[in-house]
Amino acid sequence: MPETAPHPRLQAWQVLLGGVCALVLTVGLARFAYTPMLPQMHAQAGLGLADGGLLAAINYAGYMSGALLAAWIESPAWRQRLYVWGLPLALVITALMGWSTSFAVWALSRYVGGLCGAAGMLLGSGLVQGWLMRSGRRPELGIYFIGLGLGVAVSALGAMAMTGLGFGWAEQWQGFALLGLVFLIPAWLWRPPVPPPSVKAVAGKAPGRRWMALMLAAYFCAGWGFVINATFTVAIVEKQSLLAGQGPWAWLLVGLAATPAVFLWDRVARRTGDVGALLIAYGVQIVGVLLPALAGGLAAALLGALLYGATFIGIVSLTLALVGRRSPANPGKAMARLTLGYGAAQVSAPALTGRMVEASGSFDAALWLTAGVMALGMVALAGALREPR
Numbered sequence: 001m002p003e004t005a006p007h008p009r010l011q012a013w014q015v016l017l018g019g020v021c022a023l024v025l026t027v028g029l030a031r032f033a034y035t036p037m038l039p040q041m042h043a044q045a046g047l048g049l050a051d052g053g054l055l056a057a058i059n060y061a062g063y064m065s066g067a068l069l070a071a072w073i074e075s076p077a078w079r080q081r082l083y084v085w086g087l088p089l090a091l092v093i094t095a096l097m098g099w100s101t102s103f104a105v106w107a108l109s110r111y112v113g114g115l116c117g118a119a120g121m122l123l124g125s126g127l128v129q130g131w132l133m134r135s136g137r138r139p140e141l142g143i144y145f146i147g148l149g150l151g152v153a154v155s156a157l158g159a160m161a162m163t164g165l166g167f168g169w170a171e172q173w174q175g176f177a178l179l180g181l182v183f184l185i186p187a188w189l190w191r192p193p194v195p196p197p198s199v200k201a202v203a204g205k206a207p208g209r210r211w212m213a214l215m216l217a218a219y220f221c222a223g224w225g226f227v228i229n230a231t232f233t234v235a236i237v238e239k240q241s242l243l244a245g246q247g248p249w250a251w252l253l254v255g256l257a258a259t260p261a262v263f264l265w266d267r268v269a270r271r272t273g274d275v276g277a278l279l280i281a282y283g284v285q286i287v288g289v290l291l292p293a294l295a296g297g298l299a300a301a302l303l304g305a306l307l308y309g310a311t312f313i314g315i316v317s318l319t320l321a322l323v324g325r326r327s328p329a330n331p332g333k334a335m336a337r338l339t340l341g342y343g344a345a346q347v348s349a350p351a352l353t354g355r356m357v358e359a360s361g362s363f364d365a366a367l368w369l370t371a372g373v374m375a376l377g378m379v380a381l382a383g384a385l386r387e388p389r
Helices: 012-029 034-044 049-072 076-096 103-134 146-164 169-189 209-239 247-258 261-272 274-294 298-326 331-360 364-386
Strands: none
Touching: 012 076, 012 103, 012 146, 012 169, 034 049, 034 146, 034 169, 049 076, 049 103, 049 331, 076 103, 076 169, 146 169, 146 247, 146 298, 209 274, 209 298, 209 331, 209 364, 247 298, 261 274, 261 298, 274 298, 274 364, 298 331, 331 364
């Protein structure tokens, strides 16, 4: 019985804050810190842009592997166990990035970092939501996903501060690992207990195959747009003349814009419907993607980062919530299918973009390609909007 009841010593604010800290640790540091560190590793550790894109692809392959594992494991005890293991492991693989100059070691760190990201994002959100519901609380996962934007902001501020102090690339990775201890403690102490055994699934008609196929295609396109910005936002700014050293400001803006975005997009969805809100979010993100290609200068680059931060988390939360509601009999399986499409784009897009940038010496062609992919996603969403319920 103790395993199936809410922990008597935990309050809702503790579970939510612990979940936010877990996301900062497993996603913000174990995954997203690579973005502001990419120019540093390029300049100081000899990491080329193509290899940098390949490392990002390996990171997202790890995330996709974690998504597959999360969808396959049904045991509540094992889901909680893997989530808990992911917390200290995120610190270890962050420190590992600064312990070696071997590409193989970096690749191992990025792959395991992707697994940690899946633990925080997929397993953690389910555990926190389950605890809140069993406790009679409102399952306010919008608060939980604040950890994504906060994780971006923490990684940006950490890189800016350590660069200002004169830390080298390896020292900065060690600094991120030490910083992670601040988030590990509450995430560990306030982790939700093992949830009860699964109850009988809610009956309901599954969505049509065509509708699901269109949503999968749209989410693949969203994954492409997400990963290009997540990987190369800082590098895009740093590559422009007279903007050297300004890249972390763009990444900071992404985090500051993403932190409240879940609540804002929920309000938009109440007025326009979920698919309508998604169409708006895709359109805004296309503008943000193209701004650095259309207009040079710091203002365009920073505005593009701001628009990206304000849209990517809204696209994720709106899509997963919509598909989950349309698949009441097994929402987790439907979400897992979409996550695989999102992950497939995250694996393929960075490697291709890195090669394109090295070949052309510019990010412009890659940005136009990304905008085109996002436009195709809007076409798929428009098709899903016309499908009957």
